[in-house]
Amino acid sequence: MKKIKIGFYNSEIYYEKIKNGLEVYILPNKTVNNVFATFTTKYGGCNFPFNINNKYMKVPNGIAHFLEHKMFEQKNGLDPFTFYNKSGTYCNAFTNYYNTSYLFTGVDNYKENLKYLLNYVQSPYFTDENVEKEKGIITQELKMYDDMPDNIIFERTIYNLFNSHPIKYPVGGTIADIVKITKEELYSCYKTFYNPNNMFLVITGNVDPEDTIKTIKENQDEKEFDDIAIELEKIDEEDKVAKKxxxxxxxxxxxxxxxxxxxxxxxxxxxxxxxxxxxxxxxxxxxxxxxxxxxxxxxxxxxxxxxxxxxxxxxxxxxxxxxxxxxxxxxxxxxxxxxxxxxxxxxxxxxxxxxxxxxxxxxxxxxxxxxxxxxxxxxxxxxxxxxxxxxxxxxxxxxxxxxxxxxxxxxxxxxxxxxxxxxxx
Amino acid sequence: MKYEKINLGSYNLHLINTDKFKTTTISVNFREKIKKEDITKRKFLFQMLCSTSLKYNTNRLFEIKLEDLYSINLGHSNIKFGNIINSYIDINFLNEEYSDDNLLTESVDLLFELIFNPNVKDGKFDTKAFNQIKDKMNLILDSEKENIQKYTLNRSLELMDESDPVSFNLWGYKEDLDKITEESLYEYYKELLKTNIVDIFIVGNVDKDKIVSIFKDKFKINTIKKDDIEAFVSYDKCKRAKTVEEEMNLKQSKISIVLKALNLSLFERRYVLPLYTTILGGGGTSRLFENVREKNSLAYTITAVPKSPNSIIMIYGGIDKENFNQALKLIKKEIKLKHVTEEELENAKKEQISSVNILLDSPSNIINYYFGIEVFKADTIEEKIENCNKVTIKDIEMLSNKIKIAIVYLLKGKSNEEN
CATH class of the missing domain: 3.30.830.10 (Metalloenzyme, LuxS/M16 peptidase-like)
Known part of the structure; x- marks a missing residue:
């Protein structure tokens, strides 16, 4: 494990890249009780076509965010909300343009919480039925954003600034986009972008770095992942704006x-x-x-x-x-x-x-x-x-x-x- | 961490000495019994005090000063709890080891400057600065509908009895704003200093003798006030539920339901009501989340939040208007909270206790904790955990019998232009 000193600020970060490519950053703080942990894939709403079997695949906009919702569905029935609720831990997730992050924060049960975070994000369970159900919920979420001028002003401006770069489109997609999403597309995206090679953990708060790394390694050693090289389609974006x-x-x-x-x-x-x-x-x-x-x-x-x-x-x-x-x-x-x-x-x-x-x-x-x-x-x-x-x-x-x-x-x-x-x- | 309450005659200094943080926080709190007719000028006054002063007499100079003090954070707000309105001004600044030796003195001087040296000449606030705040408040009041969740919640509360403090809008009222003048605002400022109860909280690694002497020397208010406000609002009855529908140009309709809890004991108010609310609509495993969102896909947002000092619970959700009756039926059914399981109760307790366990993790949490003890005679952390654990399923069931629907408010979207 490498120690990275943050000069002047008296802070020290512990870093390790483990065997399967997953990177871990730990910033311990022993003066508080709480822990804050995020597990992030470098994949967000910016929807670049990506290479699958030597062909660029274009999936509907909003799929990264849809995937985020669907990770909360677990095959064995114990979903993250239920699991974390048992120890009074808060859990949530968010999708930005370039990343999707899953988080928990809470005082108790840290090691189990951490293992569960790795486990649920690393076990997708999508069925036709649960994908359909989510469309109703996300439709309501998108309508909620559509009623917020603060949100519209940002999304619409980005839309007008860009021509062909996928950042043009809102992270959540539109209702017309998300109703098209299928279980198969979700699995394709998941397999490509949720590879440990493309992910990292950041843990801050009252934790022991050695013990944390040990827990993560033990957990990851039990799992197998395909070797995946991510290749995104190159998109040439002009300097001029799409709409003035x-x-x-x-x-x-x-x-x-x-x-x-x-x-x-x-x-x-x-x-x-x-x-x-x-x-x-x-x-x-x-x-x-x-x-x-x-x-x-x-x-x-x-x-x-x-x-x-x-x-x-x-x-x-x-x-x-x-x-x-x-x-x-x-x-x-x-x-x-x-x-x-x-x-x-x-x-x-x-x-x-x-x-x-x-x-x-x-x-x-x-x-x-x-x-x-x-x-x-x-x-x-x-x-x-x-x-x-x-x-x-x-x-x-x-x-x-x-x-x-x-x-x-x-x-x-x-x-x-x-x-x-x-x-x- | 060491807590000490120092009585300085006309106010209390609560000193929480700790080396946990790289910063020091000082929070000056003014409180009184809430009066609807004073809310607008109170908001105006604190906006005024925290944007210019006599020495920094334009907002730009003021903001530059904040940056010069190593980006000191200045915050202020009005908050209501039950019958109380509390207005605070707080500063949060770097410890001297990360800045310079005078930062504590300079930061405290700024705090005193803005409280005791307002932008006033000849018995009235500076007209230019006054008008800028007035314009800002007008714009904020006019823009309330832009934050639709807040607007919906406020609107449903406004439908409560108009003398009920829960119905008061903390940003104030346009008709009251029009009446405020530079002179009347200054009169109100003087009155506030004379009549409000003041508590000051300091969190950080500070030298007690030094800070006490600074306050004794410079924070001078000379009236003794009696703290005899009955903080909690109680209800012993609830009229038939009032249902109000309004329309707005929205894609999604919003629903807000106000619940009254009748005849609460202190134990119920502090421990049973929050647990009841958590089980009903507290998070991703709550009854409302499970039934309205997950099973029926009717909503993305559906939550319940308690306002314990007011004996109120608020339910909020975003739905399609054609699903209103179905959603309302589901919500009404869940409010009764039938067949609460041991597991549901235990999980809700864990969540409450988890939030108690981080009460000493940040300066703002620490201040809220000691503020609660000072103002509401709240329990200590140990007592909170012990009492929370005492709550039984029977307690929850008894409370659910005391819950009545006061308001059902639906803000209907006019257009349903989807897909």
């Missing part, structure tokens, strides 16, 4: 707007990806968050009343920043954002302040076992690494590199989504 502007109607009080830019990242090859992302995020925060001159000006001109929400998303070739806000006079806000992005200026003191914020925020992360778990999981998914030198990376951020980023930045590909009140025409 769209106005839709929904249940909103005043217009709710997303301003999104699709930044090509090829020009940033010279810099580490994580560091690049830190610069870009710091930049967008400096320009548009509550400490920005822009937001202050918008408030003074009565154009904005609540802060701009800043969200981001990555693909291999692009980084997206999505600014969402509510404004009656949104054209003026859009124009204002255009102007700021046309001539980006970041002051040294602003960058220094954000650097301090980033360094500090990592401490808040390490102080909380669920946040720490999420941080490790996301690092693994985004960078296939956990950035143990995060402090040094943050510490080394400087104005010169920031300016270089700005010089190479292309923010000309944008898409704007406007949600207007459905009762006004």
């Amino acid at each position: 502007e769209e106005i839709i109607k929904h249940n909103v009080a005043i217009p709710y707007v997303a301003y999104a830019v699709k930044i090509p990242v090829s020009k940033f090859d010279y810099i580490d990806k994580k560091k690049r992302n830190l610069y870009l995020s710091s930049m967008f925060n400096i320009l548009f968050d509550e400490t920005s001159l822009f937001f202050e000006k918008m408030k003074e001109e009565d154009l904005l009343d609540t802060p701009i929400d800043i969200d981001t998303l990555d693909t291999d070739k692009h980084k997206v920043f999505l600014l969402s806000f509510k404004s009656k006079d949104y054209r003026k806000v859009i124009k204002g954002i255009d102007e700021v992005l046309e001539k980006i200026v970041i002051k040294e003191e602003e960058l220094n302040r954000k650097r301090k914020v980033n360094i500090s925020n990592m401490l808040y992360v390490f102080d909380d076992i669920s946040k720490a778990n999420k941080w490790l999981l996301n690092n693994k998914i985004m960078y296939d690494d956990i950035y143990s030198n995060i402090y040094d990376v943050l510490k080394s951020m400087n104005k010169k590199e920031m300016d270089e980023i700005i010089d190479n930045l292309n923010v000309s590909n944008k898409s704007v989504l406007i949600i207007e009140n459905q009762d006004t025409d």
Whole structure:
């Protein structure tokens, strides 16, 4: 087992890649009672065609999320909810664009909980009947999201930004997609992407690392897995957006707007990806968050009343920043954002302040076992690494590199989504 | 971990000394008996206090100051429990070993600045800052329907008796917002400091003498208040269930059912009601989940949540409107909670005890725990576990006889444009 020290933060991560390819990250914290464990496959809603028997197979959108639901069905009748309920343990699962994660958190019965997590995620049981039943439940879930403007603004904007990249489509798919899903397709996806080679565990909290690894190895040694090489179809995504502007109607009080830019990242090859992302995020925060001159000006001109929400998303070739806000006079806000992005200026003191914020925020992360778990999981998914030198990376951020980023930045590909009140025409 | 309650005359300082965390948390709590007519200005006031101050007189300067203090977390909220409204302002900042030697002093100074040095001149709040908060509150009140689950739950509670505190909306009311002025808000601020009961919780590795002397020196409120609020709401009867249907442009209809628990003993309120609710609709093995979702595929979300201080349980679900009667019938049947098994009860107890066992795991949990002891004379962790284990199936059955449906609220989706 390897020990990875996280410099400055006084944290130590235990890492091991076991025989069948499964990677394990453990961050012990003996000052709390609780344990937080996630078991993740690097497979999510981003639905790339994948190679099966020398042919690319395209399955319906939403299948990763459907699979997540179906893993809770177990042949012997003891499902995860029932199992974890017996020890007062909370269990759940979630699907993002690039991963599906199964989690439990609880104080008691840790070793059994861990073994059960491995066991249920590694024993699929799909029947025509239980697949049909799930369609009704997921239909209700998708309708629930359709009633949430916060969700629509995000999904629809991503749809308008991308042309052929599968990230274009919502993680859960549409109702029309999911009703087509079959048991056979679920098994194909499962066999390809739920191979230990494509999965990892992150455990944070009051656990003993040696004992944990031993438990995992014993459990995995009893099981056999096929050798599977995952091959996804390469998809070429253009820089230009699919749709520059769209106005839709929904249940909103005043217009709710997303301003999104699709930044090509090829020009940033010279810099580490994580560091690049830190610069870009710091930049967008400096320009548009509550400490920005822009937001202050918008408030003074009565154009904005609540802060701009800043969200981001990555693909291999692009980084997206999505600014969402509510404004009656949104054209003026859009124009204002255009102007700021046309001539980006970041002051040294602003960058220094954000650097301090980033360094500090990592401490808040390490102080909380669920946040720490999420941080490790996301690092693994985004960078296939956990950035143990995060402090040094943050510490080394400087104005010169920031300016270089700005010089190479292309923010000309944008898409704007406007949600207007459905009762006004 | 060491707990100490220090009486500083007009308020209590609850010091929880621990080296568990890399941060220190200070939470200042103001509470009083909830009054519907004051809710809007109370919300307004705390928004105001936590966005500018006399020294940091624009929101931008204020936010920059927060970042300069090593990204200090500032939080504030109004919460109601039974007859009580509690408003807190809390700060959570890094320990000095990760920042600099003055961070404790500077952070506490900021906290005092925003409580005692508000953005006020000539007896009124600064007009520009005041209007910005007013606009923000107006927008939030106008946008309530955008969070449809919250809206549905609030709407069903509003249908309760209008003098019942459970029906009050914590974001306030548009008609009250219109009446608030820079002057009246400042008057309310002064009144709040004079009349509210104040408790301060500090969680972290801090030097007792140092922190006590800082508070004695700088946190000065000089009135003595008597804590005589009857915290819990009790019901001895329930009128016939009120059923209300409303329409909105939604893909999915939402259902919310408010249950009243009559004549609760203290033991039932604290231990039986939460267990009853867990078995009914607490998670992936609950009766509602099993019957409404898994067996009949009628819903994705179907849950029950207790509000023990209010003697209330709320059931919420998202369904298709044509399934409303079927869902309601299933829910009504399960509310009776017939034939509870030993296993169901044991599992529900495990879940409750599990949440008790993490009460000391985070600063916010620790504060909630000691707040409960201070305000509700709540049991200690050991007592909570012991008492929870005492609950029998008979207790659950007796409680289920006291459960009455007060409100059935259906928010119907107008369009059913699926597929």
